[in-house]
Amino acid sequence: MTTIYTLTDSPVGELLLTGEKSPDGTTLTSLTMPDHPAIGADWERDDQAFAEATRQLSAYFAGHLTHFQLPLAAEGTEFQQRVWQALDDVPYGTTTTYGALAERLGVPRAEVRALGAALGANPLLLVRPCHRVIGVDGSMRGYAGGVQRKVQLLTHEGALQPMLG
Numbered sequence: 558m559t560t561i562y563t564l565t566d567s568p569v570g571e572l573l574l575t576g577e578k579s580p581d582g583t584t585l586t587s588l589t590m591p592d593h594p595a596i597g598a599d600w601e602r603d604d605q606a607f608a609e610a611t612r613q614l615s616a617y618f619a620g621h622l623t624h625f626q627l628p629l630a631a632e633g634t635e636f637q638q639r640v641w642q643a644l645d646d647v648p649y650g651t652t653t654t655y656g657a658l659a660e661r662l663g664v665p666r667a668e669v670r671a672l673g674a675a676l677g678a679n680p681l682l683l684v685r686p687c688h689r690v691i692g693v694d695g696s697m698r699g700y701a702g703g704v705q706r707k708v709q710l711l712t713h714e715g716a717l718q719p720m721l722g
Contacts, residue, residue, distance in 0.1 A: 560586070560600045563607040568618050568713070569706045572683075574607050575600070577630065584630040585610055587680035590702035617683070618713070623649035631680045640675040647689045650715045654693045677701060689716065 561583065562575045569590060576583045583606040604611075609627065616622035624645075631641065643662055647653050655676075659669045679687045682702050688710045692698045700707035711717040 560597060561603040561606050562596060562600050563602060563604045563611065565607075565611045565614060567614060569702065569709055572614065574610055576606065576610075578603075578606060579628075582628065583607060583610070584628045585681065585684065586630050586632070588682050588684055589680070590682055590706060592703075614683070620713075623714075625684045627684060629681060629684065631685070633675070633678065633680070636671065637675040637678055640672055641679055641681070641685045641687075644676075644679070644685045644687055644689070647686055649686075652689050652691045652711065652716050655690055655698070656693055658690055673698070683710070689714075 558577050560575055561578060562573060565572050565574065573587075573589045573594075573596070574585060575587045576585045578584075585607075588610075613622055613625050613627065617625070631638075633641065639662060640658075643658060647658075655669055655673055656666075658664075659666070659672050662672070664672050676687045676690055677699060679685050679701065682688070688700055688702070688707045690698075697704045697707050697711075708717060712719050
């Protein structure tokens, strides 16, 4: 199956969306932020196939959308899939901690690092909101899109107060 992609501008920089066509439309397989990996030589650009995804992203950044409703097909282990799906339950404008997420999923304390690794491997940034997971002390721990973008997203959602400069 051919990987299709599009690039779209956003307030956090250019986003790379990849997916697969199906009879029902396009299934989103990844959304990465600036400094994204190189586009595959055999990938096919198809901006129209991602029209709904880019519409929802525009609505999100305009402050009109708080939950994405797109067909998703990110590849990952069973554990990663479980962690990523749990992100869907972290409401817009709020945060949770790694420990609270682990507790909700029944992940033993000794495996919280594995949970963090699963979050770091999330291929659907923004759509599966791993940016909403922070340290118990309120610190902005790692984010695949960069900690500065994590702060931008949480500020956009109202979970953080804007910094006065």
